[in-house]
Amino acid sequence: xxxxxxxxNHEAEEEGGSQQTDISxxxxxxxxxxxxxxxxxxxxxxxxxxxxxxxxxxxxxxxITACRLMEVIDQLNTDVHKEFPSLSRKEGIVPEEVWRWIxxxxxxxxxxxxxxxxxxxxSSDNKSLYQASLxxxxxxxxxxxxxxxxxxxxxxxxxxxAYFALKVTQRVPWTLGLRTESFNxxxxxxxxxxxxxxxxASAEGKIIINxxxxxxxxxxxxxxxxxxxxxxxxxxxxxxxxxxxxxxTYLTTFxxxxxxxxxxxVGQLETQDMLISFV
Ligand SMILES: *[C@@H]1O[C@H](CO)[C@@H](O)[C@H](O)[C@H]1NC(C)=O
Ligand SMILES: *[C@@H]1O[C@H](CO)[C@@H](O)[C@H](O)[C@H]1NC(C)=O
Numbered sequence: 001x002x003x004x005x006x007x008x009n010h011e012a013e014e015e016g017g018s019q020q021t022d023i024s025x026x027x028x029x030x031x032x033x034x035x036x037x038x039x040x041x042x043x044x045x046x047x048x049x050x051x052x053x054x055x056x057x058x059x060x061x062x063x064i065t066a067c068r069l070m071e072v073i074d075q076l077n078t079d080v081h082k083e084f085p086s087l088s089r090k091e092g093i094v095p096e097e098v099w100r101w102i103x104x105x106x107x108x109x110x111x112x113x114x115x116x117x118x119x120x121x122x123s124s125d126n127k128s129l130y131q132a133s134l135x136x137x138x139x140x141x142x143x144x145x146x147x148x149x150x151x152x153x154x155x156x157x158x159x160x161x162a163y164f165a166l167k168v169t170q171r172v173p174w175t176l177g178l179r180t181e182s183f184n185x186x187x188x189x190x191x192x193x194x195x196x197x198x199x200x201a202s203a204e205g206k207i208i209i210n211x212x213x214x215x216x217x218x219x220x221x222x223x224x225x226x227x228x229x230x231x232x233x234x235x236x237x238x239x240x241x242x243x244x245x246x247x248x249t250y251l252t253t254f255x256x257x258x259x260x261x262x263x264x265x266v267g268q269l270e271t272q273d274m275l276i277s278f279v
Contacts, residue, residue, distance in 0.1 A: 081101075084097075084098050084101050085230060085233055085235070088101075088102055088228065088230075088235075088237060088246075088249075089235065089237050089246060089249035089251075090246060091246060092245065092246060093243065093244055093245050093246075094239065094244045094245070094246055099244050102163050102226075102228050103163055104163075105160075105161040105162055105163045105228070106162075106163050106164065107156060107158065107162035107163065107164050108156075109127075109154055109156055109164045109166075109260060109278045110125075110126040110127060110154065110155045110156065110278070111126050111127070111128075111129060111152050111153070111154055111155070111260075111278075112126075112144060112152070112153050112154060112155045113126060114142045114144045114145060115144045115145060115146060115151070115152050115153040116129070116132075116145070116146065116151075116152040117145070117146040117147070117148075117149060117150045117151055117152070118132060118138060118139060118141075118145075119131065119132050119150050119266050119267055120132055120150060120151075120152055120264065120266065120275075121133070121136070122152065123277075126155070127277055127278045128274050128275075128276070128277035128278070129152055129262065129264065129274070129275045129276045129277070130272070130273075130274060130275060131266045131267075131270065131271050131272075131273075131275065133270075134270060146185065146186055147186055148186045149185040149186050149190070149263055150263055150264060150265065150266055150267070151185050151190075151261065151262065151263040151264075152261075152262050152264075153179075153259045153260065153261055153262075154259050154260035154261075156259065156260065157181060157257040157258070157259060158178070158229055158231065158257060158258045158259070158260075159231045159254070159257045159258065160229075160231055160232075161228075161229065161230050161231065161232075162228070162229045162231075163226065163227070163228045163229075164226075164227055164260075164278060165224055165225065165226045165227075165241045165278075165279050166224065166225055166227070166276050166277060166278050166279060167223065167224050167225075167274065167276065167277045167279060168202065168221065168222070168223070168224070168225050168275075168276050169264070169273060169274065169275050169276065170202070170205060170221045170223065171271075171273065172264060172265050172266065172271075172275070173201065173202060173203045173204075173264075173265045174201065174202050174262060174263060174264045174265065174275070174276070175190055175191070175199045175200070175201040175202075175210065175262070175263045176199055176200070176201075176225075176227075176260070176261060176262040176263070176276065177197065177198045177199030177200060177210070177227070177236065177238070177260075177261060178197070178198050178199075178227070178229060178236050178258040178259065178260060178261065179196060179197040179198075179199075179258065179259055179261040180196035180197070180254075180255075180256040180257070180258060180259075181256050181257050181258070181259060182196065182256060183195060183196040183197050183261075185197075185261065185263065190210065190261070190263055191210040191212065191214060192210075192212045193210070193211060193212060193250055193252065194212065196256065197210075197261065198210075198236045198250040198252070199261065200238050200247065200248055201214075202221040205220060205221050206218070206219065206220060206221060207219040207220075207221055207238075207247055207248075209248050211250075217247070217248075219240070219245075219247050222240035222241070222242055222243075222245075222247075223242055224240070224241045224242050224279065225238060225239070225240070225241060226238070226239035226240070226241030226244075227239075227260070229258065231254055231258070233251075234251055234252045234253045234254055235249060235250070235251055236249065236250045236252075237249040237250075262276055264276065
């Protein structure tokens with residue numbers, strides 16, 4: 001801008017200088033038509049330069065304003081995201097953007113057929129759990145097989161943010177959630193978070209919180225359950241994933257990787273119904 005201004009002054013001085021010579025304007029026209037043409041050309045060039053500079057300055061202003069706006073929007077987004085973890089464990093229906101943020105952490109879960117108690121059977125795609133047919137041949141247990149507890153674990157070992165949904169039976173009682181890798185339900189009850197297991201249960205169509213006191217809730221057992229882990233924050237949350245309602249959150253500090261865990265009460269009646277199934 002400054003150099004543009006000094007150029008203008010410089011040009012103006014030159015023009016003034018040529019007018020101070022003794023040659024009459026007529027002579028000038030006759031003798032130096034090229035000079036006149038040059039002066040006009042310079043004026044046009046100068047005007048064009050000034051216009052260009054003005055446009056550049058305006059454009060610069062627009063770019064700077066846009067950049068500032070982006071920064072402000074970025075800041076707003078960060079602030080909103082900061083709220084997401086606390087909103088993810090608030091009572092009631094989860095806000096839509098928070099739900100999208102949770103579901104974006106979707107983990108592809110599979111059950112470990114080797115872990116299943118002999119009364120339970122994992123589907124061939126390792127996604128669903130059924131009652132084993134009493135006529136099916138006995139399986140040889142491995143060191144991962146539940147021998148006493150009618151339980152199953154996931155193959156997945158989790159230690160990040162992870163979300164998954166599963167269909168759950170409303171017909172028979174179950175307990176499910178996450179357990180540490182070393183927790184063994186054959187030896188310890190699955191209802192005490194201090195032992196390294198964070199679960200909820202379903203009994204008589206209602207959800208119970210296994211916080212060590214088996215706290216009953218008014219929540220009806222949903223057809224589809226959402227489970228969300230934020231390992232770094234020590235958070236395990238359960239949702240009715242049909243209506244996106246928060247059911248319960250455990251807050252703790254994890255020291256071990258976690259597996260999905262489910263115990264289902266079977267044996268009284270033979271049934272072909274799906275008990276739980278990852279979706
Ligand atoms: C299911 O698990 C078994 C045992 O780990 C494995 O051999 C099989 O490939 C798995 N099936 C699928 C479809 O992942
Ligand atoms: C089972 O045995 C395998 C290999 O022997 C071992 O890697 C694994 O940690 C064992 N699992 C459990 C639950 O003890």
